[in-house]
Amino acid sequence: MTDRAIPPPYSPSDAGSAVAHGAAGSPPSPLVGDEREERGRRTAYECPPPHSRGGGAETAPERPPLRVRLALRDLDGVTLLALPAIVFVAALFVYPFLYGFVLSFEPKAGDWLANYRKFFSDPFLYDTIGATLWLAVPATVINVLLSVPVAMRVRYLQRRRVLTTILVVPITLGTVLIAEGLLNYLGPQGWFNRSLALVGLGPVRLVHNYTGVMLSLIMSGFPFTFLLTLSYVTGIDPSLEQAASTLGAKPRARFWHIILPLLAQGLAINLCLSFVQTFSVFPSAVLLGSPAGATRVISIAAYQAAYEQYDYSMASTVAMIMGFVQLIVVNLILSARALFYRGAVGGGKG
Numbered sequence: 001m002t003d004r005a006i007p008p009p010y011s012p013s014d015a016g017s018a019v020a021h022g023a024a025g026s027p028p029s030p031l032v033g034d035e036r037e038e039r040g041r042r043t044a045y046e047c048p049p050p051h052s053r054g055g056g057a058e059t060a061p062e063r064p065p066l067r068v069r070l071a072l073r074d075l076d077g078v079t080l081l082a083l084p085a086i087v088f089v090a091a092l093f094v095y096p097f098l099y100g101f102v103l104s105f106e107p108k109a110g111d112w113l114a115n116y117r118k119f120f121s122d123p124f125l126y127d128t129i130g131a132t133l134w135l136a137v138p139a140t141v142i143n144v145l146l147s148v149p150v151a152m153r154v155r156y157l158q159r160r161r162v163l164t165t166i167l168v169v170p171i172t173l174g175t176v177l178i179a180e181g182l183l184n185y186l187g188p189q190g191w192f193n194r195s196l197a198l199v200g201l202g203p204v205r206l207v208h209n210y211t212g213v214m215l216s217l218i219m220s221g222f223p224f225t226f227l228l229t230l231s232y233v234t235g236i237d238p239s240l241e242q243a244a245s246t247l248g249a250k251p252r253a254r255f256w257h258i259i260l261p262l263l264a265q266g267l268a269i270n271l272c273l274s275f276v277q278t279f280s281v282f283p284s285a286v287l288l289g290s291p292a293g294a295t296r297v298i299s300i301a302a303y304q305a306a307y308e309q310y311d312y313s314m315a316s317t318v319a320m321i322m323g324f325v326q327l328i329v330v331n332l333i334l335s336a337r338a339l340f341y342r343g344a345v346g347g348g349k350g
Helices: 012-024 033-045 066-072 083-103 114-121 123-154 162-169 167-173 175-186 191-198 212-232 238-246 251-279 283-287 298-307 312-338
Strands: none
Touching: 012 123, 083 114, 083 212, 083 283, 083 312, 114 312, 123 162, 123 212, 123 251, 123 298, 162 167, 162 212, 167 175, 167 212, 175 191, 175 283, 212 283, 238 251, 238 312, 251 312, 283 298
């Protein structure tokens, strides 16, 4: 018996070589019987027939595993890491909101809209919306307008972190400590009025009125708006201003045509967050304002309904109205930002 060499394993390159030889005009080399049989077995293994051996029906495609199917829908392991945060938000925000919303339609007396009719028919209640807006809107605008030039100046300083730390100190104090400090400094017997009395100017009433609440809102809200504005300003590529300056643009023109359009999106978000913060004013209005007068804000009305009248349904109604007013103002701000700039801001970021 003569030994016969075992043929090499088949690879797709063999077919490509055969086609190439055929295209060149040279016929492929004939196969020996055993080689032809081995090649047929390998071809049958690599290319199974489309029909099953039983009844001739087509074989169903293999179903991918569950992990692959979830990944195709962006539900992989990384996405599941957000599940605790979703549960946290649902437990501390979604459920209380839905509970309060349903409770607002369950008054102590009357039909399901009795609380809302009572609120909008009593001037002592619906006037709180105007009083709160009269405090929140000016305080928000002042904080944002002051934060822009300060942030523009701070971003070029070498010791920016030191000055930033000093400016954000009021955040760590809280509204109650700020109100206590203003009472001691601006009160009738405070340092400020005593200093005025020494020069014969007399005392000036700066607390227990609108002015005291406004000063408290500015002091407590400015660090928050400043940090947000500084983050947006430092994200603008300085080469854009340098290019405009090279072309002869003045500082005012550079601000209105380069800086402000790129800041419009960020300032709109800053206005929204700052407004929501100032609209929910409560400690400052009680300690530094006149809770029964000009600074009777809507949060005081909700507090009195819940803890003085023990009408939690009416308190939920006031809270829902408070949230709806905030939502309307936020939508107006986000709609107005298109008046400044409609294009993308990604090109200006460094």
